[in-house]
Amino acid sequence: MMGIGGLVVPGTLRDSPFILDAIFNLDGGPKPETVITDTGSCSDIVFGLFAICGYQFSPRIADLADTRLWRTNTRAVYGPLEHMSRHTVRLDRIRAHWADMVRVAGLLTTGSMRAYDLIRMLSANGRTTGLGEAFAH
Template sequence: MACAAPSYPLRAKACAITTSRDTLHFADLVFNPDNDHRPDVLITDQGSYSDIVFAIVTLLGFDYRPVLADLPDAKLWRINRGADYAALDRAARGTIDLDRIARHWPDILRVICSIYTRTVAAHEVIRMLQRDGRATQLGEAFAAYGRIFRTLHVLTFVDDPAYRRETKAMRNLNEGRHDLATAHLPRPPRRAAPRLPRRAGEPTRRPRPRAQLRHPVEHRLPGPGPH
């Protein structure tokens, strides 16, 4: 997980870069009592991300901007099933159940407050919201809430050039600093693999033959001399 929190001059925002699978682990790191820096924008790499993660990260106060993969095929979500969205009508093929969110809203807030107070770790919430590989009723409510902000993120990314430029600039700035550190900071030394002791009766290992030359070397033999 690569993360940084520089000051971004355009809107004075702090940004962090992380992988999609490490997003909630990064949230745990941010809410550590010993951490004095908290980014405003959280950008992930191009990978899969769930609606539940989108809801948790947004409710924790982050501006969550995952890199969009397969944007032309992105599924958008609507609240009004009968509304006509013109060119976006086919893309908005999902419907958000607001009643489900309202029924579980007190429990949703209770979970988020538990993360704030570090009663529970953010990455453990995913396990709590799933059972046998499927989301629980509370998990479905989290996912429904996350689809609202996921749809807003897609629409803003497509429609707002300034939003795209800002997101790309933040990503390039952090990746550039990460590449600079990788190129100039010393790498940790590699540890040699431990050698197992030879068992009694086990034959001694034969030395490896020397590597053969890739290109054969030609040697000219002396021609027949005068008789």
């Protein structure tokens, strides 16, 4: 846990969107450029939300063997990281939802929508929506 603007933020996946909400609700002073958490608070959608809002999300990876690295060029050779970088970013999914992704970033930064509520909508009933998949990619 850590405090942001007087708010204690737990480091679990379910509660990690509160970190983003807390950043946008800071009354003044500098905002962080990088947010460091434990592994339990990360997901591909969370990475995407932080990125589109202009923040670097950097969880400490507990088990490197389970780490998923993504690539945009399937022909590139990543040497010793080749076996870890087997997931491909689907740029077509991002392009298809880009306008909505930008609108979501605006809603989050203005406080019109909470990240916690957004993540629940992006992965309702255990199924990720098309927009959620776009953020994940």
